[in-house]
Amino acid sequence: xDVSISILSQVAFWxxxxxxxxxxxxxxLNLIFGVMKIVNFAHGEFLMLxxxxxxxxxxxxxFNPYVLLIGSIPILIGIGVIVERLxxxxxxGTGKLNEIFISxxxxxxxxxxxxxxxTDEWRSIKSPFADMTIDLGPLxxxxxxxxxxxxxxxxxxxxxxxxxxxxxxxxxxxxxxxRKGAMLMGIxxxxxxxxxxxxxxxxxxxxxxxxAVSGQVFNPYMGSIPAIKGFAIIILGGLGSIxxxxxxxxxxxxxxxxxxxxxxxxxxxxxxxxxLIVVLVLRPTGLFGExxx
Amino acid sequence: MKRTNVISVxxxxxxxxxxxxxxxxxxxxxxxxxGEVKIGVVASMTGxxxxxxxxxxxxxxLAADEINAxxxxxxxxxxxSVPIRLIQGDDESTREGGxxxxxxxxxxxxxxxxxxxxxxxxxxxxxxxxxxxxxxxIISGGSSSSVSHRNDLDTSYMFFHRPNTDDSGEASILFIDxxxxxxxxxxxxxxxxxxxxxxxxxxxxxxxxxxxDAVKNxxxxxxxPIEVVAEEPFKMGESDFRxxxxxxxxxxPDMIYSVTFLNELVPLTQQARRDVNFNTLxxxxxxxxxxxxxxxxxxxxDGMVMESRFSPYAVxxxxxxxxxxxxxxxxxxxxxxxxxxxxxxxxxxxxxxKEAIEKAGSLEKAKVRDSLANLAMPQMMEIMKGGTIQFSxxxxxxxxxxxxxxxxxxxxxxxxxxxxxxxxxxxARGFVLPDWYTPGTS
Numbered sequence: 075x076d077v078s079i080s081i082l083s084q085v086a087f088w089x090x091x092x093x094x095x096x097x098x099x100x101x102x103l104n105l106i107f108g109v110m111k112i113v114n115f116a117h118g119e120f121l122m123l124x125x126x127x128x129x130x131x132x133x134x135x136x137f138n139p140y141v142l143l144i145g146s147i148p149i150l151i152g153i154g155v156i157v158e159r160l161x162x163x164x165x166x167g168t169g170k171l172n173e174i175f176i177s178x179x180x181x182x183x184x185x186x187x188x189x190x191x192x193t194d195e196w197r198s199i200k201s202p203f204a205d206m207t208i209d210l211g212p213l214x215x216x217x218x219x220x221x222x223x224x225x226x227x228x229x230x231x232x233x234x235x236x237x238x239x240x241x242x243x244x245x246x247x248x249x250x251x252x253r254k255g256a257m258l259m260g261i262x263x264x265x266x267x268x269x270x271x272x273x274x275x276x277x278x279x280x281x282x283x284x285x286a287v288s289g290q291v292f293n294p295y296m297g298s299i300p301a302i303k304g305f306a307i308i309i310l311g312g313l314g315s316i317x318x319x320x321x322x323x324x325x326x327x328x329x330x331x332x333x334x335x336x337x338x339x340x341x342x343x344x345x346x347x348x349x350l351i352v353v354l355v356l357r358p359t360g361l362f363g364e365x366x367x
Numbered sequence: 368m369k370r371t372n373v374i375s376v377x378x379x380x381x382x383x384x385x386x387x388x389x390x391x392x393x394x395x396x397x398x399x400x401x402g403e404v405k406i407g408v409v410a411s412m413t414g415x416x417x418x419x420x421x422x423x424x425x426x427x428x429l430a431a432d433e434i435n436a437x438x439x440x441x442x443x444x445x446x447x448s449v450p451i452r453l454i455q456g457d458d459e460s461t462r463e464g465g466x467x468x469x470x471x472x473x474x475x476x477x478x479x480x481x482x483x484x485x486x487x488x489x490x491x492x493x494x495x496x497x498x499x500x501x502x503x504x505i506i507s508g509g510s511s512s513s514v515s516h517r518n519d520l521d522t523s524y525m526f527f528h529r530p531n532t533d534d535s536g537e538a539s540i541l542f543i544d545x546x547x548x549x550x551x552x553x554x555x556x557x558x559x560x561x562x563x564x565x566x567x568x569x570x571x572x573x574x575x576x577x578x579x580d581a582v583k584n585x586x587x588x589x590x591x592p593i594e595v596v597a598e599e600p601f602k603m604g605e606s607d608f609r610x611x612x613x614x615x616x617x618x619x620p621d622m623i624y625s626v627t628f629l630n631e632l633v634p635l636t637q638q639a640r641r642d643v644n645f646n647t648l649x650x651x652x653x654x655x656x657x658x659x660x661x662x663x664x665x666x667x668x669d670g671m672v673m674e675s676r677f678s679p680y681a682v683x684x685x686x687x688x689x690x691x692x693x694x695x696x697x698x699x700x701x702x703x704x705x706x707x708x709x710x711x712x713x714x715x716x717x718x719x720x721k722e723a724i725e726k727a728g729s730l731e732k733a734k735v736r737d738s739l740a741n742l743a744m745p746q747m748m749e750i751m752k753g754g755t756i757q758f759s760x761x762x763x764x765x766x767x768x769x770x771x772x773x774x775x776x777x778x779x780x781x782x783x784x785x786x787x788x789x790x791x792x793x794x795a796r797g798f799v800l801p802d803w804y805t806p807g808t809s
Contacts, residue, residue, distance in 0.1 A: 078617075081613060081617050084613050084643075085610050085613055085614075088607075088609040088610050088613065089610075091609075092607065189413070194413060194417045194418075194421075195417070195418050195421075195659060196418055196629075196630040196633065196659070196663065198633065198634075198637075198663060200665065204641055205641065207644065214644055216641065216642050219642075289634065289637055289638070289641065289642075290606045290607060290634060291606050291630055291633055291634050291663070292606075293415075293417065293630070295413065295414055295415070295417075296606075299604075331609075331610040332610075334601075334610040334611055334614070335610050335611075335613065335614045338599055338600050338601075338611075339571070339599060339600055339601030339602060339605060339608075339610075339611045340571035340600040340601060340602050342601075342602065343602065
């Protein structure tokens with residue numbers, strides 16, 4: 075096989091695209107962990123819900139699926155707020171086992187609810203830009219994937235501005251850094267928990283919309299593997315670190331795709347976890363994690 | 368107690384009841400006492416293969432309803448006809464799920480016979496439970512030869528109503544050699560003896576590996592001018608094939624031979640044409656001949672070919688045509704839509720079960736097994752070798768006359784539709800290389 079620069083660039087591009095989905099998923103997960111210190115294994119189900127809400131809105135409105143982000147993100151934020159209020163707040167601080175069982179229960183509840191409403195058939199939607207490509211010399215890049223990369227950057231920049239410049243964003247950061255200190259400064263940490271959980275779910279919902287727009291198939295059970303990858307990414311990048319989630323997501327996306335290219339597709343998942351083990355052995359706090367005092 | 372605490376306790380109680388409920392099923396009485404034939408249907412009702420699982424279950428239901436409407440199954444030892452009762456065993460598209468489902472069907476539901484099974488990996492995991500309990504099992508999936516030819520356990524109660532991977536691999540390769548290779552060489556002015564370069568993209572499972580082995584064995588055994596230039600595995604349930612396709616494209620094949628489930632074939636086909644700009648011919652395997660595939664793949668399926676033995680939209684002329692159209696019509700009336708190949712095989716399997724039990728005159732499992740071993744019933748919808756459904760004496764496999772369909776866009780439905788293009792005695796039209804097709808470099 076002649077491995078030219080154009081082929082390697084093409085593989086890197088697919089890695090970048092996969093990385094974008096992972097980044098959105100892992101950033102939400104890390105935001106929630108950073109503030110609430112809870113482990114939500116049902117986070118992949120928010121991605122799955124994002125795909126179905128996009129599918130539903132697409133069928134009833136016929137709008138451009140990218141526009142449907144305006145619908146899917148707020149709906150997922152709402153679902154996240156409800157889940158936090160009803161399921162996680164009552165057990166916060168009662169032990170990790172409770173969090174694990176609540177999130178495992180949520181996986182079954184969401185999967186079965188979606189299967190009841192939309193059946194468990196595999197679905198897909200077709201983007202209006204599905205047949206358009208951008209010619210960059212030896213590289214022919216599908217327009218959809220370029221839009222997905224740009225949309226991910228816009229979402230991440232918006233999140234950065236929100237966290238850095240707005241009072242609520244500053245309160246989220248303060249709660250993440252020192253929960254008791256934030257309470258003493260008058261921040262309503264319960265509201266911040268709720269909002270953070272909602273934002274995390276909204277980011278997973280955005281990942282779901284982009285997953286669907288990219289033409290990938292989805293069914294009610296598709297959230298588990300992305301969720302596991304999301305956890306691997308936040309451990310790799312450092313628990314609670316958003317830059318870590320971004321770098322970790324990109325790293326996993328790239329490693330997966332170059333592994334599929336060189337060793338074959340069946341090694342794709344294994345190598346991601348080998349990378350995780352190597353990083354943890356060399357740096358137990360992850361790439362961007364800090365030692366606890 | 369605060370309201371939120373009440374909700375938490377309620378949710379926890381629901382979860383506990385759900386978990387306990389699955390383990391506390393009441394043990395069923397044996398069929399002879401309950402006056403019915405209990406057939407366990409092993410189907411992937413949830414998980415990655417759930418689309419096919421639903422097809423399997425609905426087709427089994429249709430067959431059972433028809434048989435019950437005709438009076439049921441005549442059992443001489445009881446001196447009467449009894450109805451069939453189907454019991455669903457959801458294998459959850461996993462090995463563990465299959466083992467759990469089959470254990471429950473055998474030990475708690477006391478089924479007289481098992482029917483179904485789809486993924487070779489899943490079937491191979493629960494074969495030992497069937498062997499241990501000696502329950503007759505008509506397997507309509509599990510196509511890998513490694514499932515039916517295994518000698519590490521007693522498979523004498525297992526009957527395989529499907530072509531194995533050697534059979535379907537051979538049919539596919541013969542089609543490629545007889546039809547595709549000459550068409551490519553003629554259209555592009557290549558020498559007639561130029562070998563056709565094939566890339567195999569296969570599910571990393573017994574099913575996928577069985578097909579890969581079959582393809583290579585047939586090429587070698589018959590010294591065919593076909594060269595396998597790429598062997599690319601992917602994990603079961605994969606939906607992102609872009610990098611694998613980029614890798615395959617770099618090896619310049621003339622066509623792709625894909626060994627997939629239908630939820631994998633849809634993205635593979637779409638991503639090849641749409642994302643990787645890979646204008647090559649894709650050949651798929653029979654388990655994808657399903658209405659959900661045609662619906663899912665859309666315009667990107669135009670021109671591709673598929674080895675098949677039952678097609679919802681391409682009914683072969685001949686003795687099986689009436690039965691096939693009747694089945695499709697009845698299925699459509701009952702469920703609104705058409706069954707796929709796995710549905711047809713399961714439907715036939717229920718009728719095979721009826722025939723075997725009636726010939727045995729008893730629900731005794733050993734007698735039903737012997738009856739299945741000696742079965743010779745007329746073919747129904749799928750075209751059988753010699754026009755008869757019977758199981759081979761060595762590995763208890765039924766033998767089919769296989770064919771190949773080619774898809775072309777149907778403007779009315781907005782979906783591709785298949786037509787039989789091989790072999791000559793069944794073809795509706797000749798194979799056509801699509802206009803957009805580009806061969807690998809010579």
